[in-house]
Structures are given as C-alpha cells and as structure tokens.
Amino acid sequence: METTIELPALAWLVTAEDQEIPLTATLRYTTGDPLAVFVDFPAEAALEGEDVSWTFARSLLDQGLRTPAGHGDVQIWPHGRTRTVLEFHSPFGLALLQFPTSTLRRFLVRTYEVVAAGQEDMAAVVERGLNALFGGV
Template sequence: MIRYTSTPVTMWPGDLDAPAVPITARLHYDASDPYAVLLAFPGPSGTCTDGISWMFARALLFDGMDKPSGDCDIRIEPAEDEDWITFILHPLVEGAGLALHAPRETLARFLARTFEAVPMGGEASRIDWAAELAAVLGGAA
C-alpha cells in the first residue's frame, strides 16, 4: 500500500504563449495527513527544505482540475488550454497573486497515486482521532 508519494512538477509563470523560465516544484502527499497536499518550491540550496511551500486540501486540487476552486492563499483552475492547470498563489503580504501553469497530465497522475494511498472520501478513516484530540488538549484526552 502506498503511504507517501512525491512528484516533480514543472510550472511556467505568466502567459503560456510567452516564453518563460520554468520552475520545478514538488507535490507531496502523505497518507498520515490524508486531506493535505503540499506544493513545495526549492530555496537557495536547490532543495525544498529551505524553500517556500503551500499546503492545501487534496480536494482543492481535484476540484481545480475541472472548475475554478479555492479563494484564499491558493486558487486552482483549468487554463484556457485544456492541457494545463493554473495555480494562482497569493503571497503572505498584500499584492497580486502569482499565476503558474502546470501540465494537467502530471497533476492527474499525482492525484491517481494519492487515491491509491487513500481513496477520496476515505480520509477520515485514516486519522487517529484520539491522538489528534490528545494533541489539541495537551495530552489530556
């Protein structure tokens, strides 16, 4: 059984019709946190450990494959070209979001692997609710 999956995803900033320098990020999924997906960008070391990342609901990625989804730090939606998905990432400070485009096929393969690990709708059965409650209550559950 798959517990963890990670895949590189090459993303292009700005307009898909204009030449741009691609950015390679990584998508991560861990069945121990079954609702979440992490999109991580490399930092100065060239690895994602010192980079910047966005954590968001796996359902947001799933929904964003077919329709505009999300309205906070990240928005995911189909691009005008059906082979692409657009991520609009909002900074921690006020300002315009950054639009990055990723290949639909790469994202679909990643989602399929996450569904092998935890089927959509099966997330709650993977959480140790007693342990989560104990953590919230400082071990007093």
C-alpha cells in the same frame, strides 16, 4: 506505516510582465495527512530564498482540474486543454504558476490509489488538529 508520494513537476511561474519562468516543484502527498496535498518549491523559486511548501485540500486540486475552485489563499483553475493554474496568496504577494494538467492528474490518481476519496482516517486527522490546537497536551 505512513506512505508518501512525491512527484517532481515542471511548472511555469508567470511574472507580472507575463513572462513564464520554468521551475521544478515537488507534488507531495502523505497518508499521515490524507486530506491534504503539498507543493514544495526550491529556494531559488521563492522570494525569501528559502524552500517553500504550500498545503491545501486534495479535493481542491481535484475540483480545480475541472472547474475554477478555491476562495482564499489557494485558487486553481483549468487554463486551456493542457495546463492548470495554481494561484497562491500570501502576506508577501501572490504567485501564479501553470502546471501540465496531465502531471497534476497523474499525481492525483496516485494519491487516490493509496487512500481513496472518502476513506481518509478522520480520527487521526482530528487528533492531529487537536494536538496542534492544544500544544500536544
């Protein structure tokens, strides 16, 4: 049986003018994809006016809460004592968001309570990847 954890989280979108626009994102984890975490944004927070979901490694979030992490589309780093920055890059531009560090930590702890680090079902992950690569054949 698949378990999903969802946690609504206040975030601040940092604009090019250094304004902080508050929004609510949903942090999501599912045992069906145990190596990943998801950050879902509502349509009103996206350029295209549609819901947007970013997926990245759970280990990246774990590392980024302590030290700068990531080289590519998702980068995470601590910002002061109370906030953590998540930077998302896409072909359309980038989004810089700040989350309360305590919220991200609470979410991460809940994911590890469901699937401990190193206990992920790798066979299922590999099978899903191969199915996606070969079109489910």
